[in-house]
Amino acid sequence: MKSTFKLLAMEFKAALLLICHISLCQQLGSCISMSTNFAKLENIELLCGVNLVPLLPHAGDHLTCSRACKENPDCTSFVFTPFTSSIISNVRLGTCSFCPAYKISGLNYINITSQAETWLGFLGRILDPPSDTYLPIPGALSMGKLLVIKSRVPIPEPERIIFDIFHNNKEEVTTRVSPRFNFRNVVKKLMISTKVNKMWAVTGVSLSNFPFFEGTDFEINILTTHQGFMVYAGGILVRTLYETLYMATDIGYLRFEYSDVHMIIY
Structure with a gap:
């Protein structure tokens, strides 16, 4: 009582x-x-x-x-x-x-x-962004923030999809998330890459269930923690990036290719 x-x-x-x-x-x-x-x-x-x-x-x-x-x-x-x-x-x-x-x-x-x-507290929300454009996303990978990318695989499916998160200088790439459907002999595999000092570091991630299908929606999440950038695809943690964590406060732009992005929240 x-x-x-x-x-x-x-x-x-x-x-x-x-x-x-x-x-x-x-x-x-x-x-x-x-x-x-x-x-x-x-x-x-x-x-x-x-x-x-x-x-x-x-x-x-x-x-x-x-x-x-x-x-x-x-x-x-x-x-x-x-x-x-x-x-x-x-x-x-x-x-x-x-x-x-x-x-x-x-x-x-x-x-x-x-x-x-x-x-989720967010700094910006971008609806139906244009492709092949550097989209300003300042603070998107600051500590404790979650970057949400909602997109759709085009019809017919492309050879690959690319999401690049750039440093402010538009040269260094903190994170590249690239589902490959059939590109350079890589079939249905997720590639996670970084580019620092003009050098690429590329890692292929084999998923038991490839979460990207022609004409269907998908979501990519990138969470910034003290342990690194945690990349999620289809609700699965696919990679934790430690190498470029020092650039967390200097994230400037996002660019994507071959994908129909309809919302970005950061």
Whole structure:
């Protein structure tokens, strides 16, 4: 009974704060801009080397959680766990916590059965970008950030697809992710490469299930940790790049070829 009263008190306090927050947002016109700095990830959670840290001392909605995360330099994403019921119609109240950016250790792809939601803070979102262009993506590989590339394999399938992440000088390539369908005698294999001081280092990754098919969507994720750049394809960790981690703060551009990219989030 005592815990029930405590929960109701937390919800009531959060409701009052939320009403004030909504009223203030309506005056300032800042609610929409604040919410667009975060995106909810489906079936993905970030692995953390320590226990999650509470973002708010009280309950709130995902907008108040995102504002608290944005104000914390160690917060790049947060987990929002709504209550099963809310005393404000159409507004979900709950708790939120985060993993410090320098403690993020990987991704976990799951079918989420709990209420918990992972919200990713992003610096930019590019919709339907032009190909064969250097797309500015400053900060995309900063510590604790997740770069998400959503794309589709063209019809007919090309010989290969290329994603290049460049240093600011447009010369050094921190990461090249290149699925090969049939290029230079390499058939259905994923190639991960780097280019530093005009020298390429190329590694072929053999996957038991090649996650790229003609006319189908796919997703590539690159997570920046202290251990290196972790490259995921089709929900599988395919390579951790240690060699170019020193360039994490100097990422400038992304360029792609032979692929129909429809969204980039970073």
